[in-house]
Amino acid sequence: MEATPTRHPRRWLILVVLCLSTLVLIIDNMVLTVAVPTIAEDLNASAQDLQWVLESYMLVFAGLLLTAGSLSDKFGRRKMMIIGLSLFGAASLVAMEATSPGMLIAGRALMGVGGALVMPSTLSILITVFDEAERPKAIAAWSAVAMVGLVGGPVLGGALLAQFWWGVVFLINVPIALLAITAAMVLMPESKGPWRKADPVGMVLSVIGMSALVWTINELPKGGLSHHSTQLSLVITVAALIMFGIWETRSKSPMVPLAMFRDKVFTGASFSLVLLTLANGGLMLVLTQYVQFVLGYTPTETGLAFTPLAIATLLFNTLGASLIAKTGTRVMAVLGLLVIASGFVVLANMTTESGWGVLAGAMLLMGAGSGLAMPAAMAAMMGAIPDEHAGVGSALNDTIQQAGAALGVAILGAVLSSTFTRHMPADAPQMARHSIGDALAVSAQTKDSGLLDAARSAFTDAMSATFLVGAASVVGAAVLAAFLMKGKNSGPVPAESAVDPATEAESDAMLTSL
Structure with missing residues (x-):
């Protein structure tokens, strides 16, 4: 009789460290968006300077992800994470003390290097510490914490900026990074793949x-x-x-074993995540403008408006992870994606008169769908990656989501902009036809209330078209998951309750009914 592998005794404490490491990266980027106006005024930064402050991190981070994942497999995942956290914390101090836009941009670029070293290591350590039975729950907790950072970042940023100077948005990174480094050194085992040439x-x-x-x-x-x-x-x-x-x-000796894409489960989960993050990438861009410019929310109220999304994600992450063992990842991913698509449809039907209740309902749907779909898709994808490629596999997952989110901002942003211009009155000032922000500025200068109403109506129409594109993207992700996320790697389940052919047939029936 084959012995059952021993689970790591400190795995849940290790998960806390991994969540902390991820949280510091996400909160920093979200808090920074709130601080941009204050930074522009204090450092006399131009619009181009501010663009580089935001994009320097993203460019370095996205560019180094695959390399960082490969290095973590070769030299040690814990080692790379600790180096990344140290660099991220030190670069945060540089950014905090910036006296010019150039110094701040340099600090942000260094933070991108640190973030690229940290992010692949967190997920690769997670999948090596947790076995297939517990991995969905661990991934659910990890992704839930990421959602908390995404939603809570702007709220935290608004509260900090109300009491302190803008440098505090970088200062908060330092104690979190120090705590994560200390805990990693004490709690985490080192892991790496077999030796390979660089x-x-x-x-x-x-x-x-x-x-x-x-x-x-x-x-x-x-x-x-x-x-x-x-x-x-x-x-x-x-x-x-x-x-x-x-x-x-x-x-x-390839850095990224592209042969992984021959696995249908890996390919299905990967491209489903691309389409999902594409839709979600535009979500925050569009919805933030809607609640501020159409509904009149303050930045702090805007952050709080997304609270139902975070709460629903937290609740359904736990539920989804527990159901994966019974249904498999494919059913859970498809179900969650269809729920997310329904949330996009609700958002597409909002008007200038819609209140917080409709918005909260849509947020609850999207949070519930994300809680069901994301852990399932990520568990299926990571479960199809060999342990020796855990680092670069994790980096590939991060890269896919990063590219999907960037594409979402570009594509859905273009849909929003073109549709807004098309729905604005032909006799409106040319500048007011570019965006709702410009239209509101012109309206404030000219005291033209008619232009204000027209801009809000045009933006709502543009938002509807954008969210319908988002819904179509998520439905496409569900179709891919249904057809490709099927087979021996379609979901990590406990050994004692592995999916047998009868259960697989039952899953097919469930998908057909959806």
């Missing part, structure tokens, strides 16, 4: 390709492909990523 060519191509991709996506909505700089970045993106794919398939 892949410097793959690393360089991935850094160039992913950085160029994020840059291109961010620049496209500003002027389309008419700008030479955008055209050049697109050419660099395509060339670098094609060369990366060719190199990785021919290399004897």
Whole structure:
């Protein structure tokens, strides 16, 4: 009789450390968005400076993710996480003491390096510490904490800025990073993959390709492909990523084993996450403008408006993780995605007169769907990755979600902008036709209440079109999950209750009924 593997005795304490490490990255980025106006005034930063303050982190982070994941597999996941947290904390002090936009941008870029080292390590350590039976619950807790940071960041930022100077948004990173470093050194075991040769060519191509991709996506909505700089970045993106794919398939020791995409479960979960994060990427962009410019919420009230989303995610993360053992990841992912799509449909039907109740209902639906779908899709994806590639597999998951979110902001932002312009009155001032922010500024200057009402109505129409695109994207994710997330890797379940053929047939019946 084969012995049951012994579970790590400190695995749940280790999970707390992993959640702390993830939380500090997410909160920092969300808090910073609230502090931007204050930073602009204090440092006399231009609009271009502020763009670099926000994008320098994202470019470095996205560009280094795959390389960082590969390094963690080679040299040790705990080691890379501790180095990343140390660098992130030190860079936060640089940003806090910034006396010029250039110094702040440099600090943010260094924080991006630290974040890229931390993020893949957290999930790769998680999947090596927890076995397949407990992994869905651990991933659910990890993703729930990430949602708390996403929603709670702006609220925390508003509260801190009301009492302190803008540098406090970086100062709060330091004690959290120190706590996580100390706990990691005391509690965590080191883990790494088998020795493999380094892949410097793959690393360089991935850094160039992913950085160029994020840059291109961010620049496209500003002027389309008419700008030479955008055209050049697109050419660099395509060339670098094609060369990366060719190199990785021919290399004897590839940084990213692209053969993983031959696994239907891995591919289905990956592309479902792309479509889901694409839709969610535009969600915050559009909904934040709606509640502030149409409903008239303050930034703090805007953060609180998303509280139902966080609460529902927390509750259904736990429920979804417990149901995976009975239904498998495929059923849970499809069900959750369809619930999210219904939330988008509710949002698409909101008007200028809709109150907080309708918004809260939509947030509850989306939180419930996320709680069911995200742990299932991520557990299926990570369960299909060999242990020796846990670091780069985790980085691939992060990269997929990062690219999906950036695409969502670009695509849904373009839908929102073009539809808003189309629904504005033809005789409205040209500047007012660009965005609702510009329209409200013109209305305030001219005291034109008719322009104000027209802008709010046009934005609501544009929001409806945008959220219908989001709903279609999530339904597409559900279809992919239903057809591809099927087979031996379709869900981690306890050994004593593994999915047998009868249960698999029952799952098919459940999906058909959906």
